[in-house]
Amino acid sequence: MHQRLLNTKFCPPARPPTMIERVRLHDLLNAGLRGAATLVSAPAGYGKSVLISGWLSGPHAPNLPVAWLALEEADDEPGRFLRYLVAALRQHDATFCNDLFAALQAQQLPPDAVLLTTLINALLELPSPRILVLDDVQHLQDQRILSILAALLSQHPINLHLILITREDPPLPLARLRAHGLLGEVRAADLRFSLAESRAFLQTTLGLDLGDAEVVRLNERTEGWPVGLQLAGLSLQGHADPRAFVESLSGTHRFILAYLTEEALKTQPAEVQEFLLLTSILQQLSGDLCAVLTGRHDSAALLERLVRANLFIIPLDDGGHWYRYHHLFGELLLHQLRRTYPERITGLHQRASDWYAAHDLPASAIEHSLAATDYPQVVGLLEAHHWRLINQGYARSIERWVQRLPDEWRTSSPQTSLGFAWVALLRGQFHQIEPYLAAAQASLSHATVAQPSLQATMLTLQANLAQMRGQTGEALALAEEARRIAPVGDLRLSALIALALGATQRQAGDFASAIVQLQRAIQTGQQIGDHVTAMLAVAHLALLTLQSGQLRFFVRIAEDAVAQTEAQKTAPFMVGAVHIALAQVYYEWGRVAAARETLQRGMHLATLSGHSASLAYGKIHLARFQQGAGDLEAAEQSLGEAEAFLAQGLPEWVRNDWLVGKVALLVAQQRLDAAAACLRSSGIPADAPVSQQSERVHLAWLRWMVASQHPDGLGLAERICAAAEQAQRYGSLIHALILGAQAGGGTAWLERAQQLGASEGYQRSFVDDRLVLHVPQPPPLVEPLSEREIEVLRLLAAGYSYTQIAAQLVLSVNTVRYHIKGLYGKLGVNKQVQAIERARALGYV
Template identity: 40%
Template structure:
């Protein structure tokens, strides 16, 4: 399974990035309380944050890449403490101890000790939360809001998100404690587009070609990269540039088709088969493709800039660019819908064999392998109860067919517990009856 450290490392940059001093200059001021990078997918939010942190080596960076499983106050704060401990090993002990109780203490009780801990850190520190748009729980937002309101001098919170979070942004603006980078700031200028297309991607384009592509993508980084991949080997560059029009969705569909068409059948099959995965590593890819070249294929795709993003410095774990992955999954579903479930089931068994129940359950449910998913939930019950991850337990049980839960005494009893935790006494009785009736 992915090492926990992959969520806690600043993403490794590509061999070469477009220098963007105009974007970074606005962030390089004396410790703003919040740096908010808010823009749609494909605008390079994560890359800009990583560039900013790399450009300020005197600043300690605690990085956390969020995923949907972190949308729970216990898990979120546990991950935040883990991120901060990459810069100071003794941070967060009091907060972690309070998370172990049966009832979650008030936000102030949980977060105030963490504020005190970071206040004792020397110099400047940045806590970076990437992909914050996956967070929806009001309790998590309350924790971050409290943290923002009480951050000591020398500590900055940086947030990358596709949508503005429900944080005290107006108050921070009035106090001049907020630095904002939005789509308009992140769009590539003509000079940056030229450097990317001709310098980074190595294309032989005229100034007119670069200007046309920059204008038609509106400086959208993902669009420029897709265009560059498609242009490689094009005989009619002029015609391609002239036809490169339309909405992002249709352009994306067209370019993915072009990118896939230029790959060998072996590479195309690898991309489609592994598109069901949120994270990629060689052995996991092999489990889905039935081949043994997963690690080498990922290294080749990265070397050829085919939308794989390294998640650790060792180049062991990757993910597809979100938009590219979405397009691949859509194509797989359209071309071979019967294969989708088979691939998810293979992923579920690989993750289960490597001890990652969360991903195993998710893939088993998506692959309609309900009996195996139920087995996994039963296996995970002791750990979920011990860690008080009631939200996760409720989500797993909701994902299973009700008949499957009713037919298993352990799961029906767990369902009764989840109803008790939210005060639904009628639901408790219903599920206890089901547990007694189960074989």
């Protein structure tokens, strides 16, 4: 789901047209580029951001790409911060960290180790160094964010120089960087105007022609504090006796600033003073928004005029649409507003909230509604936009908003509770779902008016939770009830209901109905841009078609869905599972190199999304690939890593996949007693009736019986075949026939499996599932073929000459001969015809 980013956050403060050049500081900043980072730390009003912006856009700027990220309080949330951080780095390279950015856009936060490895490796691969400026770092207090920044600084990727602009030193490893000469620093003492700079600033920027004595005295009184000097200069523009005014300045910076603000305001016409005060409630200013608050239709022109007058208004974009007040100036304006017009503040916030809501900016609308204590508006906005806001990285903000609501308003929104429950379900955090459901159910039960949409949403959520737990009867009843009461025309709800029905029907073995519902969920999800629901449906379709043997049908749908998400630059968390399922089909078709590449891609996406079920699913099937190549040790390690995820509440189908893979490995290791113990732990005995839910475990029992030469093997094979054929689960039937052939069915069973599998391209199962059948079969390879050797082998099998292979793979003919010699040795042959025959028997071609 694509997340909306505010482009103004990537814009540095505009360089004032009459800005004085601070060459000594520019030299200091350029010298600091030799290290990992530059810290610009000073209290408010020292011109930190303007200094950096002026340096980077001026004559002393380094010849490097620059990314800028302006931080705010809402960015103190890991997902939101990282999304903006990567987006900032993509300003000069639209392909930078594509997968990571898509995952973050879809509200998927990878583990820190994965995130840092991905980010640092991408930085190291950049063609040239670049600068990243983080402005207002003091807003970052979240420990996870700080840990990530600390690790980034400690790793010091050579192609990145961080500039941290902050009001206070952040808790980062600054001392270590300083000790190693890797930290440049600009502090308040450096930022103070010298006497010469003060004179130039007053003359050039403010147009004041003061005597030397006044300049010296003013510089002393303000201690070179840029904001104090600017306010003093503005105030001086309205005084006939500059000397007397300068002598009157005394006290702390805060006192001077408050005094000077009032003085500066007095120099402005009354209507301008009113405009400044009424708009001081805003974090960002635009002409249209200010017009709503002030009633002035010339607000846009007035903002431009105030910028030219250096009245502490900072442009946020090149088009002159958005501005903000200097933070200190804005705070003091707001203080003055509370003193001057206290009765108007609530109305101003309400008008601002209405404007933001009308312009589809719900987060800002909620902030102003809370400031106006307009709690009905807050709840209404949360109800309308809760799900969307969570997906846009406002989870922490929502928690903060809820805390600001009085108790009686916190439980008045069932839709908010359902939104949290959906997120917990999608993340596999099943234990967090019930409290949210209970709160929503309580709210709906006390509602005086029927709310069929919310009721259907809750039933759909409960149905999806039940089917993930394997409770198909309950899940089907809940989904059917949701469909019965759902309002016509609600496409998002329609897609979710179709998903719940299709997933449940798949588990119940009603494949024909499941395919209809899952395709409906895919099509509707794609139609409305709900790629999360669409990808969930594709993942369930993958599980279905692998059992039913409809490999080509699945590949068409899955490849199309993956292409759509890549075109939309989104990464729904289940896209990793879809890649992993595609890898299984490619492997079955003998396209081993493509299978491995697709599997690695799927596991990479699953890791980025932090989706445990997909990652476990990938590890299980990686083990199958490794076992097929004869690397049992690696397969055991992969299954062990998958097992570690089982304690996290994974769906039943993932647990069954793991058990099947584990039994296959134990049988290959000739650890038959351990395999039997593993099968008994499933709770499904070998003599239990065969059903769609038990079928994979029964196939694992059959594999064990074949290896153990158990007398009941053929009988079990016959029962599995009968159940699978009756339900048209032809994928399962093919596996049962291959194993049944070894249990006593003979070559007739194997021939039937080959007939069934031919149209769908089945190859690899005839290699991996043959254990002890007394038919000619090649011995396993001592060493698996490399990816390059497989490419060469396939071109040989296609009839290419050595010269043609060299041209196709961009190799020398001698290198081709080297690879052919290597694969001959691994295959145990010495002729090309023998190599191709052996490769076909092993499923490589």
